[in-house]
Amino acid sequence: MERPKTEITLNGTFTASECLWFLNRGYDECLYRLFSGGVRRLFKSGSELLIVDIHLYDDKIILEWLNAVPSGKAVAEIAETISEWLDLETDLEVFYLAISADPRIAYMATEFSGLPLIGIPDLFEALCWAIIGQQINLSFAYKIKRRLVERFGESLVFRGEHYYLFPSPAELSTLTSLDFAHMQLSESKITYLIRVAESFRSGELSKAGLMKLNDTHSRISALVSIKGIGQWTANYALMKSLRERSCIPYRDAGLLNALLSHGIISDKTDQRSAEDFFAEFKGFEAHLVFYFWRSLSPKR
DNA sequence: TCCCAGGGCATCA
DNA sequence: TGATGCCATGGG
Numbered sequence: 298m299e300r301p302k303t304e305i306t307l308n309g310t311f312t313a314s315e316c317l318w319f320l321n322r323g324y325d326e327c328l329y330r331l332f333s334g335g336v337r338r339l340f341k342s343g344s345e346l347l348i349v350d351i352h353l354y355d356d357k358i359i360l361e362w363l364n365a366v367p368s369g370k371a372v373a374e375i376a377e378t379i380s381e382w383l384d385l386e387t388d389l390e391v392f393y394l395a396i397s398a399d400p401r402i403a404y405m406a407t408e409f410s411g412l413p414l415i416g417i418p419d420l421f422e423a424l425c426w427a428i429i430g431q432q433i434n435l436s437f438a439y440k441i442k443r444r445l446v447e448r449f450g451e452s453l454v455f456r457g458e459h460y461y462l463f464p465s466p467a468e469l470s471t472l473t474s475l476d477f478a479h480m481q482l483s484e485s486k487i488t489y490l491i492r493v494a495e496s497f498r499s500g501e502l503s504k505a506g507l508m509k510l511n512d513t514h515s516r517i518s519a520l521v522s523i524k525g526i527g528q529w530t531a532n533y534a535l536m537k538s539l540r541e542r543s544c545i546p547y548r549d550a551g552l553l554n555a556l557l558s559h560g561i562i563s564d565k566t567d568q569r570s571a572e573d574f575f576a577e578f579k580g581f582e583a584h585l586v587f588y589f590w591r592s593l594s595p596k597r
Numbered sequence: 598t599c600c601c602a603g604g605g606c607a608t609c610a
Numbered sequence: 611t612g613a614t615g616c617c618a619t620g621g622g
Contacts (some may be wrong), residue, residue: 427603434602483618485605525604525616551603590603 303360303372305380309390312411313353322594324435327443327461334499337363338566339453339460340378342371346453346542348460351379355411358385362374362492363485364455384540392584399577401559414587416537420504421497422463428489429482437481444480461472466497494521504538513541536583545575545582555589 298437315332321331325412329338335352345368360376367375380386395408410504417423429445430438449464449472469490494503502523507516520531529548535541546552547568556562562570575582 385620428605430602431604433604433618434620437602440620485617489605503605523606529604533603546603549603550601 300472301362301366303376305360305385307354307358307378307385308391309385309387310411311355311385311413313355314481315409316353316415318382319412319591325443326439327446330458330460337460339373339462340371341451341462342367342374342543345371346451347371347375348453348455349379352564358383364453373459378418380555381418381540382416386415387413387540387573387584389391390412390583392581395578395581396585396588399563402585402588405592409588411590412507412591415582416540417534418538419463420507420538421535422464424526424530424535425463425469425490425492427533428486428493428525431486431530441480441482444560445482448480450541466494469494470498485525485536492524496541497503507535508539513543516541517544536586540583542580542583545586547571549586551590551593552586555592559592 307543317334317336320326320329320336331337332350334354335350337348337350340347340349345365345387347365347367348363350363352359352361358379360372360379389411392412396402396406398399413585417426426438426442429441433441446461446463449457449468450461452459452461454460463524471507472491472494474484474491480491493502500506502519507519510516510519513575516535516539517528520534521528522582529546532544532546533549536544536546553562553565556571556574557565561574575585578585
């Protein structure tokens with residue numbers, strides 16, 4: 298039987314292979330599975346749990362609904378989430394024009410052409426992921442995320458395979474540190490995660506609420522007022538979830554390595570040179586950071 | 598064994 | 611305001 302499909306037409310510069318490169322960097326990702334030419338992921342819209350094969354092409358994206366026929370509302374919501382996730386609305390050519398003036402980074406426009414700033418639409422997930430990943434290597438961070446997701450996240454079995462959603466604030470906010478036993482999370486991180494979950498559950502913190510604030514500075518202030526969220530985490534979450542173009546997770550270990558290897562800073566304490574550099578690219582800071590991260594991995 | 602990982606907090610000068 | 615120690619653990 299033919300499965301229902303939904304097509305998203307792409308108008309801007311988009312390179313499916315670059316997008317898939319990021320999604321398939323070799324880490325133990327638990328929230329989606331790669332297949333040739335695309336990615337399979339579980340989504341929830343209202344009470345509908347839907348497994349979708351997302352087929353990526355340079356000029357379009359085809360959503361193939363695997364386990365059920367989605368409602369019109371679910372199709373619209375999930376297509377919007379995927380558009381946010383894969384940053385389908387941004388015109389990368391403007392960014393490429395901006396970086397073409399600097400010979401140290403101009404190559405990125407051709408080398409990584411069509412790589413979208415892949416985000417994390419769910420702000421709660423973005424914050425939790427940032428907290429989990431604080432000061433540990435990414436491989437280890439992905440392992441911990443898998444434990445968290447598989448223990449507390451909603452799931453659906455399709456053809457014998459489990460597909461998971463990231464746990465909701467309601468699920469995490471009721472837990473105690475005992476519930477996190479043997480997950481290799483530090484006590485402080487467990488406290489931070491529960492505290493952030495409580496903030497979302499109570500409504501004190503929300504993506505919509507943050508978006509209503511006047512500017513980036515206000516949003517960062519609101520986030521860092523929560524214990525466990527510092528400058529790095531706040532900037533990371535705003536960059537990946539609210540797509541704040543001016544956010545820079547300063548002191549990020551990977552970013553510093555990339556700035557060093559591109560000759561932009563003289564050593565990892567050279568904050569001034571980093572600030573001067575980013576000041577030349579206002580409005581493109583987040584994309585620059587993402588492309589610097591991309592530059593850390595070898596060419597495909 | 599040592600140092601680094603997509604940091605943050607508490608403490609102290 | 612800035613420096614230092616600590617948390618926690620895998621991987622090179």
